[in-house]
Amino acid sequence: MKAIIHIGLKPGVLDPQGRTIARSLAHMGFDQVTAARQGKTIELDLKGDDQAAAEIQVKDMCEKLLANTVIEDYRFEIVGQD
Amino acid sequence: MSSKVKITPQIVAEHGLSESEYELICERLGRTPNINELGIFSVMWSEHCSYKSSRRHLGKLLTKGERVIQGPGENAGVIDIDDGDVIIFKMESHNHPSYIEPYQGAATGVGGIMRDVFTMGARPIANLNALRFGEPDHPKTKTLVAGVVHGIGGYGNCVGVPTVGGETNFDKGYNGNILVNAMCVGHARADKVFYSAAKGVGNPIFYVGSKTGRDGIHGATMASAEFDDDSDEKRPTVQVGDPFTEKLLIEACLELMATDVIIAIQDMGAAGLTSSAIEMADKGGVGVHMNLDKVPQRERNMTPYEMMLSESQERMLMVLKPGQEHIAIEIFEKWDLDVAEVGKTTDTGRLVLTHKKKKVCDIPIAPLADDAPNLDRPFTAPAKREILAHDPMFDPVERGSSYNSVLEALLTSPDICSKRWIWEQYDRTVLSDTVDSSQSGGDAAIVRVHGTNKAVAITTDCTPRYCLADPFEGGKQAVAETWRNLTCVGAEPIAITDCLNFGNPERPEIMGQFVYAINGMNEACRALDYPVVSGNVSLYNETNGQAIPPTPAIGGVGLIKDLQKFKSITGAKEGDTLILIGASQGWIGASLFAQIILGFGRDGKPVYAPPPVDLDAEKANGDYVRRLIRDRRVNAVHDLSDGGLAIAAVEMAFANKMGFSLDAQNDLPNYAWLFGEDQGRYLIAVEKYSVNPVISTAHSKGIPAQKIGTVGGAKLIAAGGFDISLNDAHMKYENWLPDYMAS
């Protein structure tokens, strides 16, 4: 299985990288962009096939290491290997 | 590529080998090579690894000196700085990768040069870099500047080595080919220097560091090829640097080097495992047998070809004493680095590789080095330039401008303006031994040798304008200017490293630039007793047939024996007298004034002869300045270069936050006096009571010296010239680059 985790700054936190990205796109002519947020994606390869158990584990990993919950939010999905 | 690929003339050509080179290979092997063997010959005989176009000319350079322990031929040069301490240093280019992927190209350039230094047992203590970018208006320049600076900082800061100096130029000639030359200086004890000769038979060969991937295969051949419009497609060949692993590698290697276990060690740079294994074996006079199954691999199903040619970063190859392997393994496992025994030295003199129980390569090692092409490329003498004579029409006022405007134009020119935007992104103070860096605006960085009262002075320099006008004088000048820079801080100049960046050597006029530049460098090295101990050549810096200006970048290192007795550009006092050491003829040919204000050397206007370097005068003037520093006769010192006296005085004013007033003079037209770039000159600030002794002693030695002005006030004043507020000028000087990068 794979866990695909998205980590991003919490809504109230200033994101200068996101702001710079939005401005650069606007300068390039993509005027439909009104805002941008930058985060990161972490992919984990997991053993076994028990999706429910994996979800509990991955949530624990996010809480304990992968996200800094003071300033970051996270969401994830578990997908089967092709 | 699988070992079974059939060798065709097209494949030979794609490997950058000529027909005659291929025939020689077949002759030496007694058969046709397989694809692995062909790949190995092609990288070892590439320009980058074999120096085929440059070797015979480099051989002319002075490489020996009283303090030289190891000259060119090893991973880096080694010089003695007393008390059992040595300094190990080198400069290297990473030009082509930086153009394609500026962050990683620059980052891996820094990583690579550091490995060349610590592989010899030195802890890296300072990094510098010499950067050349295209003109500011060129669409790629800003992105390249941002990426390169970000990459140098990203790698150097993470590894924890201070980046203390360097230089940055902008010129249209680099529009299609930027230059990123990275220099590293390290400190070791003389009895703990490690070399690469793998002596002894039956000794285990160990691989340590990151796993091998498919990065940069044929990076060596990319460095040996010009760019054309398809270059962006070459992106997959640029490697990604991992400074974290490099830092672990430094600590682990130094820890192992403190034991007695290593016989030979070399880092894996261009042409990776191939060049390190072959060079170590060739120097040691042994053969090598490697089992490629043991090579730590990052990707699945890697072929022998890929493993041998991969340029994955942060890897070292070492030969250990048999029976002691466990010591090495323990240390590398502690630092979480991959370590594996991959082979043994043999007495066959051959490189034998096995993979999945089959022999996939079996070639004699000697021809790889001995038969490497050593070309005698035809060259033509560079054009002779006329001397630019003075002309009343060159005076700013005659041109409808003013001295104030001219000064401002020079201060805000990309070459002269403040580079704070760049060096503030580099950690200059980690390791707490940086006594002076780019921060002061001084002429050389000063880094203390840890735990002692002495320091190394380090600088990089080259004036490509001069080299384009006259490669011989330009090469001479580059060496002389680094010598001057070191002298300015009171250091004894010891030796240089060079990074020779040129265009396509297959063109006789480019080859001529190369040959003449080396001849010029050599003359300076010999007159100043200032040898070359290491270096690098980067050729084919051309795009669509347009070459870069010849750019022999020089990195100079000197010794400050007593840190109580060094000087810098700072330290001037209000009321000090400004004295100019050295002769002034008002030479404006190839000067910044001529280029920026008069437009010469641009847009088809003629190029004029650069200021000649009188090596006897350089030596006499410099030795005198060094003596004044040692005798504590000066408060501040700065040598004159781009922009001449005016810019040197202004830079000193900015550094000390104090204005100056230059006296009137009648010997030269004012613009020539203020902006001429005569060589061998120093601006010194001395206490009033020292003026007469300093000048009379200089004269008694036949050294030109004259009082030219006074330090103080809030303005920058040159009689008959400019009169401008210090703060206004400083603001403009500081703002050009950040404004440009933010626009």
Place this chain on the structure above:
Amino acid sequence: MKSAVIVFPASNCDRDAADALAKITGRDPLMVWHEETTLPPVDFVVIPGGFSYGDYLRSGAIAARSPIVQDIVRKAGNGLPVAGFCNGFQILTESGLLPGALMRNKGLRFVCRPQKLKIINKTSMFTKAYKDQTEITVPIAHFDGNYFADGETLNRLKKNGQIVFKYDGNPNGSVNDIAGICNEAGNVLGMMPHPERAVDPMHGGTDGIPFFKSVLESLR
């Protein structure tokens, strides 16, 4: 006074911290490898600057989860004095010993320069020896020094006198110009500037000396 410096993979400033401690306390500190599970008996711990784990994932995130930091958290809870500089500050926030978080500099560039600081809390065990001096200059060198804490945390920090240093000329966008803070009990301090690089007139100035002297005197 016995001190210790914790060493993580790629802590670059451990030697600087050790030299400063040796110089001012007169005693070489113990260098403690991150894999140790128990801190040896010492009076003061420094978590040095650098790029532990390459700053990968987040600065200080992985180091904060190491065995030795778990022990430091326990001992700090019992009053052990701990100071974290730069990456050390990041590790202290990641470990929960200090509130808030350090984010990417607002200007999105690494900044290295001598930095003016104001001493806000003059009575802490880390600042007492500055006496009447309220402005100092200490080198900074960081990419992720932008201190963030939510409104409620900030109020608490202010009320309890936990803000120890503020920037005079904010280099990175830190909220309220915060350069260094301590915990409520006052025994744990984190700061982005490098006082260990300011103990030598030849390098960085000497405004870092009273910092270490304060700790030394407080522990007498």
